[in-house]
Amino acid sequence: MTDPVAMPAAPAAPEPVAVWHAEHRNFARLLDLVERELAVFHSGERPDYELLLDVVTYLRHFPDLAHHPREDVAFARLVDRDPALAPLVTRLHQEHRVIAAAGERLRELLEGVLADGSFVGRAELEAACATFLVYYRQHIQTEERDILPRAARLLDDGDWKAVADAHAGAPDPLFGGAVADRYRELRRKIAVEAGP
Ligand SMILES: [Fe+2]
Ligand SMILES: [Fe+2]
Numbered sequence: 001m002t003d004p005v006a007m008p009a010a011p012a013a014p015e016p017v018a019v020w021h022a023e024h025r026n027f028a029r030l031l032d033l034v035e036r037e038l039a040v041f042h043s044g045e046r047p048d049y050e051l052l053l054d055v056v057t058y059l060r061h062f063p064d065l066a067h068h069p070r071e072d073v074a075f076a077r078l079v080d081r082d083p084a085l086a087p088l089v090t091r092l093h094q095e096h097r098v099i100a101a102a103g104e105r106l107r108e109l110l111e112g113v114l115a116d117g118s119f120v121g122r123a124e125l126e127a128a129c130a131t132f133l134v135y136y137r138q139h140i141q142t143e144e145r146d147i148l149p150r151a152a153r154l155l156d157d158g159d160w161k162a163v164a165d166a167h168a169g170a171p172d173p174l175f176g177g178a179v180a181d182r183y184r185e186l187r188r189k190i191a192v193e194a195g196p
Pocket of ligand 1: 092139
């Protein structure tokens with residue numbers, strides 16, 4: 001499996017770009033877990049629905065509430081510096097909304113599967129999972145390829161402060177220093193996946 005964000009964003013990138021890149025790597029690790037469960041699903045076996053729900057809940061939580069709002073500020077600053085980026089930034093803004101909607105739909109389906117007596121069609125769930133995965137990966141790849149290197153070149157300290165202020169005080173509840181109770185099991189599974 002190829003790592004979509006394996007390349008460094010830019011040589012000697014500013015620290016906020018390194019953090020941005022690291023968050024993408026974390027999200028990509030979670031998407032790899034989704035892909036693995038999707039393969040289980042496709043084989044006709046029972047995927048780890050609890051794991052999938054944890055992943056999607058997290059991705060509806062931290063990225064949608066903190067990562068994407070910060071990006072939206074960075075995007076606006078980038079367009080100020082280079083108006084030619086406007087069409088790409090418009091698309092990425094729209095993708096944030098599409099990813100949030102696709103994630104919410106998937107989360108609802110997974111909660112339905114796990115709730116007693118609820119019936120969700122396998123085909124519908126598999127399609128929702130695959131759609132979410134494809135959208136999210138493509139979005140991250142585009143940002144890594146077309147946005148982060150430009151941000152490293154074009155944004156200054158004032159811009160980065162505005163980016164940080166877009167969602168100050170929002171620690172990452174999964175990959176941050178203090179893991180929220182909700183995500184302890186997911187963190188454990190990620191550690192097992194990564195190996196000793
Ligand atoms: Fe984004
Ligand atoms: Fe991003």
